Amino acid sequence: MNHMDWNAYxxxxxxxQALDRIADKWTVLILGLxxxxxxxxxxxxxxxxxxxxxxxxxxxxxxxxxxxxxxxxYPTVPVTVEYAITPIGAxxxxxxxxxxxxxxxxxESILRARxxxxxxxxxxxDAAFNSPIQR
Amino acid sequence: MNHMDWNAYxxxxxxxQALDRIADKWTVLILGLxxxxxxxxxxxxxxxxxxxxxxxxxxxxxxxxxxxxxxxxYPTVPVTVEYAITPIGAxxxxxxxxxxxxxxxxxESILRARxxxxxxxxxxxDAAFNSPIQR
DNA sequence: CCGCATCCTTACCGATACTG
DNA sequence: CAGTATCGGTAAGGATGCGG
Numbered sequence: 001m002n003h004m005d006w007n008a009y010x011x012x013x014x015x016x017q018a019l020d021r022i023a024d025k026w027t028v029l030i031l032g033l034x035x036x037x038x039x040x041x042x043x044x045x046x047x048x049x050x051x052x053x054x055x056x057x058x059x060x061x062x063x064x065x066x067x068x069x070x071x072x073x074y075p076t077v078p079v080t081v082e083y084a085i086t087p088i089g090a091x092x093x094x095x096x097x098x099x100x101x102x103x104x105x106x107x108e109s110i111l112r113a114r115x116x117x118x119x120x121x122x123x124x125x126d127a128a129f130n131s132p133i134q135r
Numbered sequence: 136m137n138h139m140d141w142n143a144y145x146x147x148x149x150x151x152q153a154l155d156r157i158a159d160k161w162t163v164l165i166l167g168l169x170x171x172x173x174x175x176x177x178x179x180x181x182x183x184x185x186x187x188x189x190x191x192x193x194x195x196x197x198x199x200x201x202x203x204x205x206x207x208x209y210p211t212v213p214v215t216v217e218y219a220i221t222p223i224g225a226x227x228x229x230x231x232x233x234x235x236x237x238x239x240x241x242x243e244s245i246l247r248a249r250x251x252x253x254x255x256x257x258x259x260x261d262a263a264f265n266s267p268i269q270r
Numbered sequence: 271c272c273g274c275a276t277c278c279t280t281a282c283c284g285a286t287a288c289t290g
Numbered sequence: 291c292a293g294t295a296t297c298g299g300t301a302a303g304g305a306t307g308c309g310g
């Protein structure tokens with residue numbers, strides 16, 4: 001069975017799990033950082049604003065488990081730990097970077113649509129309030 | 136302020152919210168479907184295996200709010216509702232499709248890495264059990 | 271410095287029932 | 291057909307403290 005037979009729309013397809021793993025808040029950001037070079041735990045923590053130590057730890061661990069990053073611990077005191085991206089991780093980063101760029105380029109349009117939508121919603125609510133008999 | 140000034144690594148940057156919205160399990164799949172043409176609610180529901188009616192409803196609503204899809208209701212009995220992708224939604228789908236493909240092409244490698252990792256883990260656990268004094 | 275363990279709160283999600 | 295409303299379980303995530 002080669003990869004042409006798979007489709008992420010099937011519930012049990014492992015591809016679905018892969019997608020789920022990729023599609024979390026932090027993976028995209030972390031991979032984006034690491035493809036510029038290896039980085040230490042707290043350095044990543046500082047760069048990715050808002051991530052907690054616990055969640056960063058979990059995320060890095062699962063990235064390592066999937067072979068997307070490698071963890072190297074140097075026996076210094078205190079211990080130094082470096083995370084680096086793997087070739088396969090880099091290939092993922094390549095496909096995921098455009099996504100981050102898209103978000104940066106299109107956020108204004110999204111915010112505009114959002115305001116328009118919310119405005120239309122309150123107007124509907126007002127109309128319903130002013131002529132409740134219509135309901 | 137143009138989009139060059141934004142970066143998703145800042146916690147308060149709206150780009151971050153955009154990324155969070157994109158990066159959920161279902162958005163990628165739904166956009167992928169809709170860029171082949173408009174589709175009705177239950178048709179989407181059937182194609183995206185495992186999604187509940189509630190979550191599909193929520194997801195479509197927020198996609199509409201962000202201007203990524205448009206909802207059209209035809210006054211038939213019973214009502215017919217069609218969801219179509221917008222130009223900006225299509226541009227997102229274009230950057231997100233490679234991601235789905237990446238998942239399909241690399242899942243085997245990921246599963247292999249995962250097995251290796253888990254195996255190494257139980258070996259560590261065994262070693263600890265067999266010579267607890269070492270810990 | 272780099273985590274893991276614990277507690278605790280919150281947000282998500284499925285199941286179910288009901289409307290137009 | 292295409293939803294909305296409500297309830298209850300579960301799992302994610304923040305806060306804190308400890309250990310190698």
